[in-house]
Amino acid sequence: MGGIPTIREVAVAADVAIGTVSRVLNGHKSVSDDVRRRVLKAIKKLKYEPDRVAQSMRLGVTRTVAFATRDISIPGFGAIVNAAEEALRSNGYTLLLAMTDERKERELNLLRIFQQRRVDAVIMATSSEDDTELSKRIRSADIPIVLLDRENPLQLDAVTLDHRRGIRAATEYLRGFGHTRIALLTGNPSTRPAHERIAGFKEASSHLGKHANHSIIRTGAFSAEFGFREASSLLSGATRPTAIIAGGMAMLAGVLQAVRARGLKIPDDVSVIAGADSDLAALATPSITAVRWSGTDEGRMAVQLLLNRLGNRSAPVQRVMISTELIPRESCGPPTR
Amino acid sequence: MGGIPTIREVAVAADVAIGTVSRVLNGHKSVSDDVRRRVLKAIKKLKYEPDRVAQSMRLGVTRTVAFATRDISIPGFGAIVNAAEEALRSNGYTLLLAMTDERKERELNLLRIFQQRRVDAVIMATSSEDDTELSKRIRSADIPIVLLDRENPLQLDAVTLDHRRGIRAATEYLRGFGHTRIALLTGNPSTRPAHERIAGFKEASSHLGKHANHSIIRTGAFSAEFGFREASSLLSGATRPTAIIAGGMAMLAGVLQAVRARGLKIPDDVSVIAGADSDLAALATPSITAVRWSGTDEGRMAVQLLLNRLGNRSAPVQRVMISTELIPRESCGPPTR
DNA sequence: ATGAAAGCGCTAACAT
């Protein structure tokens, strides 16, 4: 009584039964205009707000969706989350955000938390697609899960990115300048964005004879640190690559740093392509050629799949691929050695 | 029975009363070892996970905190949210994220949603500090609110940033090169980060005579678009500024774009300072001098204040200011006209 | 140490 008003207080104030208040709240037909008015007035007077927790409990749905991502501070993820939150909110859902830090323990832990909180669905990019424990936990979670740029487990809905085509285009673009010693830096090949990039990279070189193909592939992580480390080691080697593809969302910063630390000029000494677009790529001097896609579409589509799934739990698996395109800028030119 | 197991099923499986299961779950002392073992076994066997929704309902606390920000895709906000989520999670809380889009309607709407969802507290940066309707709603929300880089309403806890000192240092730094025609671009002066930047800017010029001070201040928004628009107009004017300070998180990109579009060189034609650090500032060529602070500290501190408040609702208002520093890089030099 | 039961705020099924 002193605290937050409940439906009961509204009922008393309007002199009706609580069931009637509930009916008004939920727009049921069979309520007389007079009663409806009285109830509405009482609601306004008491500043009553329905308790979504109680509703969740009663209804068995929370209208809450969890979004688990590696690290929201990575440029690019923000746009996805932004779009997802907006799509979710306009459908009456609320977004719950959690960082996985790309650590399996955390993911497992988060899955439990999501389960306990009874979220209606989750959107996530797992750290690995072939860890059996993780896969098992994911499949046995009886919450709909939409994978983000992952395709395993296969029975899950997923929105993926066409990295393969993007990196193939990037590689062909570099070959067009005459590059043969091209390095691709990317993440753990057990995740889709890494192995698809590798696939696209190889496809672009498949017509080449063994002797003409001096491709270098370094895998490990999608991070800026990894990009810096690998680019540094590559660039200081005797037969350094004439072009580098930074195959990760956050990787470009590390690669640029390494290039700069070695006093090299882009594109004169080394050509660079970013596997994901960003402010940095667009506004660096020289600007960096990049593989681009719409993070907004990605986030929106994930929510779309989710909503579909929530509407029909037994519908067939949904798979949507977001297209990518190469945005040529100033960071590529012919090799000079 | 077919679905998710409840405490009741665990009780049946362990052949005890549900109250006893609850006691085991919550680590109460008075449970015999034998019973505890049986209960634990039943929990494991059934893969029982306590329902946090039911707990919330019973306990009147959700262990959920809402974070409302303008746009999570703005570089800089990610780090804050990241830090906040981590701090929150390690304290058993879950983060609920929502975008305000810097629109009052949305903020009002979000406040309602947060109230309905019975979040325990909210962290937010409001779009305005002097809108009476918004202020009233905020003060009347009976949820603890921690302001982020805002200081009104005054009765709220807040973590603020020392923009004043940062911009004063930036301005003095530019004056040290001999600049007199310096432009400050920043957001709506009704918000703290804008008026504090303006204050710092003015402080750095206060010793100057009227005739020697050709400062230009343009306010409106913190966005890249605003930065682009204002920098463009300033740069194409007859008496263009010799230095520009981009006083907003997302603004640098717009300013750099404008400079580039006019074919101007930094720092030869115009010196540039960013009011917030970013990958872009650090790795642009030339790299951009920036006012820097720790977003991680900012996010963590907000959570700290929240936790304190939750521990004592009637404690005095808490105010913490995060320090800033100027990171000199390559984007500033003497004016050349 | 453990069981029984009330009750958190709500919706929906059942009465009238």
Next chain:
DNA sequence: ATGTTAGCGCTTTCAT
């Protein structure tokens, strides 16, 4: 058209 009530899953008080 409206009132009454069971019950969602849990914690806690009160018995024993």
